[in-house]
Amino acid sequence: MKQSLQLRLSQHLALTPQLQQSIRLLQLSTVELNQELETILQANPLLERVDQGESESYVPNPTTPGEVATPQEEGPKPEEYGADEFGGGDYTDFSGNSNRWEDSGSSNDDEGDFTFQEADVPTLREHLLGQLKLMPFSQRDQTLAALLVDAINEDGYLEQPLEELATILPPEYEVDPLELETALKHIQHLDPPGVGARNLAECLALQLQTLPQDTPRLALARELVANHLPALATRDYAKLRKALHCDENELREAQSLITQLNPRPASGFSNLSSDHYIQHEIVVKKIKGVWLASLNQEVMPKLRINQLYADILKRNRDSSSQYLMSQMQEAKWMIKNIQQRFSTILRVSQAIVDRQRNFFEHGEIAMRPLVLREIADELGLHESTISRVTTRKYMLTPRGVYELKYFFGSHVATESGGACSATAIRALIKQLVSEENPKKPLSDSQITDILGKQGIVVARRTIAKYRESLQIAAANQRKSL
Numbered sequence: 001m002k003q004s005l006q007l008r009l010s011q012h013l014a015l016t017p018q019l020q021q022s023i024r025l026l027q028l029s030t031v032e033l034n035q036e037l038e039t040i041l042q043a044n045p046l047l048e049r050v051d052q053g054e055s056e057s058y059v060p061n062p063t064t065p066g067e068v069a070t071p072q073e074e075g076p077k078p079e080e081y082g083a084d085e086f087g088g089g090d091y092t093d094f095s096g097n098s099n100r101w102e103d104s105g106s107s108n109d110d111e112g113d114f115t116f117q118e119a120d121v122p123t124l125r126e127h128l129l130g131q132l133k134l135m136p137f138s139q140r141d142q143t144l145a146a147l148l149v150d151a152i153n154e155d156g157y158l159e160q161p162l163e164e165l166a167t168i169l170p171p172e173y174e175v176d177p178l179e180l181e182t183a184l185k186h187i188q189h190l191d192p193p194g195v196g197a198r199n200l201a202e203c204l205a206l207q208l209q210t211l212p213q214d215t216p217r218l219a220l221a222r223e224l225v226a227n228h229l230p231a232l233a234t235r236d237y238a239k240l241r242k243a244l245h246c247d248e249n250e251l252r253e254a255q256s257l258i259t260q261l262n263p264r265p266a267s268g269f270s271n272l273s274s275d276h277y278i279q280h281e282i283v284v285k286k287i288k289g290v291w292l293a294s295l296n297q298e299v300m301p302k303l304r305i306n307q308l309y310a311d312i313l314k315r316n317r318d319s320s321s322q323y324l325m326s327q328m329q330e331a332k333w334m335i336k337n338i339q340q341r342f343s344t345i346l347r348v349s350q351a352i353v354d355r356q357r358n359f360f361e362h363g364e365i366a367m368r369p370l371v372l373r374e375i376a377d378e379l380g381l382h383e384s385t386i387s388r389v390t391t392r393k394y395m396l397t398p399r400g401v402y403e404l405k406y407f408f409g410s411h412v413a414t415e416s417g418g419a420c421s422a423t424a425i426r427a428l429i430k431q432l433v434s435e436e437n438p439k440k441p442l443s444d445s446q447i448t449d450i451l452g453k454q455g456i457v458v459a460r461r462t463i464a465k466y467r468e469s470l471q472i473a474a475a476n477q478r479k480s481l
Helices: 015-027 030-043 122-130 141-153 162-167 177-188 200-209 218-227 228-234 237-244 248-259 307-315 319-355 357-361 372-379 384-389 422-434 442-454 461-471
Strands: 046-047 090-094 096-099 281-289 290-295 304-307 394-395 400-403 411-413 419-420
Touching: 015 319, 015 384, 030 046, 030 319, 030 400, 046 319, 096 141, 122 141, 122 177, 141 162, 162 177, 177 442, 200 218, 200 228, 218 228, 218 237, 218 248, 228 237, 237 248, 281 319, 290 319, 304 307, 307 319, 319 357, 319 372, 372 384, 372 394, 419 422, 422 442, 442 461
Parallel strands: 281 394
Antiparallel strands: 046 304, 090 096, 281 290, 394 400, 411 419
16 A cells, blocks of 8 residues: 555644633632632732722722623733733723722721631531530440440431441450440430431430420320331321320321421531532512613622732843743633623523513413523523533522522423423422312322313323422322321
């Protein structure tokens, strides 16, 4: 085979560092964005935050409510130094507005600088060990009790059998399971009530023991928990009345007493991470009869170029300033990408609001079907971009705080040839269940028939799936006295 040289032209998409950073910032939540910014601010001396006190001296140039400002074009290259590029110039508040600022001198007044610190909440282990230290126990008993505390899970239960725990101790301890049983009894008398239980029945029984002896139906509740908990879970009230020799009112009072107990006694000691905190990026309000989305100014970071290093770059243009030049370019990229991030979030949010106006007016029942492609086609963006924007980004509305992805959902056909949103169907199921007769709850088949009469064609298994997603129990478990 003869060898030869050929010249071919082809096109391919290359992700520049700036584009990669833009994509990464877009998919971050607000909490993650702030964490990312702290890391970047520590690594790049050219980038700094605008202090809260300084921001009050800036004169904003707000856009019209609901109007989306376009991102600014990138400024001159690092070698094209100018006063507006480094020293006195523009900083961006990321709502699309460019704000003029002047150097009024730094202030050394730190009297108003308060740092928020979260309360130091003890863990369940610390809480239990702190109580054990106040008990008049021997060193051996303290050690055994601490061993059991370490084996208690985050819900407050001791799942490992005492015999198994006894086998993992060093042989020289010569621990008898009866000793562990005694240590466990001491733990079960600690706060919170029910901690150290080995199953749900024991947990509820421990909590009932802490109630006053004159509590109405206390003895009946203890009997229910000790011997008839499975029948109570299945709501077999006829069998319970026969076994306990009680009437309907007595059984109802005992059941009400049990439902007030906590099946997860240690739930209050669960340490929440920052991922559980929600900060909304968008605020939706009705202004002159029109629903408009606007950015939450509280969560938008305000960044600018550090003036000290900018002055150094203006005075020195030799090779020794190459590091600062590169940091300057990265700082500009960061400011522009964050501005682009919030601008894109606002554009997508306003498009969602325009399509879901009926939801803001009438609630979940009026939610219309919506898919990512519909928003992507309108804004000229890719579906993956819409997916990144709507994930872990939240919207504050008069009806509550919702993730942007909440407003998207599949559709179910109606008899008239239209479509009904899956969210609207879930809302209808919730409404039907809330209005049902508790003695004769609606089955999935009955809910299917009711929706069918309203022109919404949906299968029974789909109703069951939606009901489970709403954490609504089956009909036999919803039955009450």
